[in-house]
Amino acid sequence: MSDIETRLTKLRDEINYHLYRYHTLDDPVISDAEYDHLLNELRTLEEEHPEYITPDSPTQRIGAEPLSIFEKVNHPIPMTSLGNAFDDADMRSWLARIGRILPDGVTVADLEFVVEPKIDGLAIALTYENGLLVRGATRGNGTVGENVTPNIRTIKNIPLRIPAKSNGLEPPQRIEVRGEVYMPIAEFNAFNKAQLEKGDRVYANPRNFAAGSLRQLDSKITAQRPLAFFSYAIGYVEGADIQTQQQALDYLNELGFPVNPDILHTGDMESVLDFIHTWMERRNQLPYDADGAVVKIDSFDLQEQLGVVGNAPRWAIAYKFPAQEATTKLLAVKGNVGRTGQITPYAELEPVNIGGVTVSQATLHNYDDVAKKDIREGDTVVVKRAGDVIPQVVKPILDLRPADSVPVQPPERCPVCDEPTSRQGDDVALFCINAACPAQLVRQIEYFVSRAAMDIEGFGIKIGEQLAVEGLLHDIADIYFLERDQLLGLEGFAEKKADNLLTGIEQSKQQPFDRFITGLGIRYVGSTVSELITAAFPSIDQLSQASQADLESIEGVGPRIAESIVAWFSRPANQALIEKFRQAGVTLASAKPAGGDDTPQSLTGLTFVITGTLPTWSRNDAKEFIEQHGGKVTGSVSKKTDYLVLGENPGSKANKAESLNIPTLDEESLRKLGRTAKSA
């Protein structure tokens, strides 16, 4: 092994260990900064020596090229489902059934059980060969699943190589680890909240979010979704002798797989039931959505003898928790106006206790949904809580409907400003399109000044509301025309508070252009999209004139986003808004990449050739970048070429480079290479 390979191996082992400490044990031993430092060193070295990149490198967790379909995979050992029990009596009859078919000499009293939370996610199977993760597959129909390996690799607590801890354990030659991929509730709620703010779709529950994230053809999207994993079974193993479920869990834990800590091993059915009842009551305290508990007979020997009926084993059963549902009276349907003007219906309910929480409001998604489910004021309705999420109205109970009830009509006027509402295209959403609607204005201001956007210190929701109510703000640009005397006339504004606010506002004029675009609150345009579009159109004039096709040519920008941007800039009121920002002196263009003495001359001595269409840069941009960082760009590939910068639809240069074994870079890796100062 060369020195570089040795260093790379050491770095990978170290980083994988810290990932394990952080994501599996929840007990990091180094700071985030130290971790980033290690990862940066690894990235840099791998960029310089792409020939040494290995599949278990932590840099390989960021997602790969999109797939067009998922390949089918056969499960060598079928992934069965489970029979259900709904109460203690069901559990006792399960035990009695087993008792009748136990082999001679074994009685029910000899049985040992392992009880595990039943996590509401997706079952997957992970295959490791000589310690290396080679495949991750979904359960599918139990016999045939889908190969989702690139997506699996992005899940941080799934080891890419085992053992994931340095305990001297040898990995088995082959092992298939089974378990559940799930979305932690906190992450689910945060994601949905951000989606709502953007006016984007929300997921109904953590399970749907996990499924939607795991079954992405583009693993780069999965990489941005905070999925997690718990292992609960071994499909098969070669090179280890495991005889019981408890041993299997211990072994998985030793190999560095995440194993649920809330597991009971007991020989007593009453303890099993106690344990389940406890978790049933405390299910809201778990960081994940559990829909029951799985009870398994511990001994593999007995498991085999008890066998499978249909597609469910006799030796295990799922005790389902009761749904978190209740019925109550729907008092009124009201509309809530969001930042984009979208009006979302919600139900005011007679307060009802669901799983220990008093619920008096529930979401109704949209007016089409209300019509489809025929939910009416005065109805007795079923209300459900999924995880920690906003309660939902599931359905009306028609038998209890008052005779005089009438269907809910979508409001023709905005509940806040009383201006006419409208639908946009065939979208189910209903909008208040009055840009001056106070409900929208307050939320727009809140968003504009928020951390994600202009990040104005000291400018909270309360202040936004106060300024709007006092009539000092009629649109978001008015922030930049506030005067000190106006502020001093307001309740609670002493000199210091007014001055601090004005300083914060003044400083925000220098915020990067993409933050400004984020702050405009254009539908579907959050910080990620803003970064993409301002990289391609680095000034407000360029961006506001970009056509639908121009915008769609940016990787990561689809028709829906492009249409929304074009529509936003085409509205005269919005053009006037931009003019106000311009007058105020807000930064409306990206800073040119620093070309002066500050730029690291990281590409000195390297020769590049550029071919194909890059996602955000023109070829000239790429050339400028390389030259500013000290590199050289030539027109044709030769033995002297160090890197080929490769875009979409490349020409013959790509073939030539391949035949000469010249490494290629995409735009992103070029930027990274430029950022990393040369160590030589």
Ligand code: IVH
């Ligand atoms: S054991 C024969 N253990 O429940 C054993 N399953 O209906 C089959 N699940 O598809 C699975 N947590 O997605 C097992 N601790 C756990 C589980 C669990 C969740 C899910 C799994 C499976 C479904 C069975």
